[in-house]
Amino acid sequence: MMGSGGPQKGNPMLSTTIGVNVRKRRLELSWSQERLAYESGLSVRTVSAIECGYANPTADVIEAIARALGVPAAWLVG
Structure with missing residues (x-):
């Protein structure tokens, strides 16, 4: 599903954008990371x-x- 936690491969800017958008939406829903992990x-x-x-x-x-x-999904990468 993802890399081993070593150096990042791929597009670092895209990974940062996705991460920011995931966190933003998760917090809008008042969800913990645990809740998002469970739901996804x-x-x-x-x-x-x-x-x-x-x-x-x-x-x-x-x-x-x-x-x-x-x-x-496009919202997360946008």
């Missing part, structure tokens, strides 16, 4: 890494988070 079927560690911009999430992971947060 991901681990808390993965959610945290995405929000911090350390992860390079796959399209499937982006879709799972978007569904859980009730936003289009």
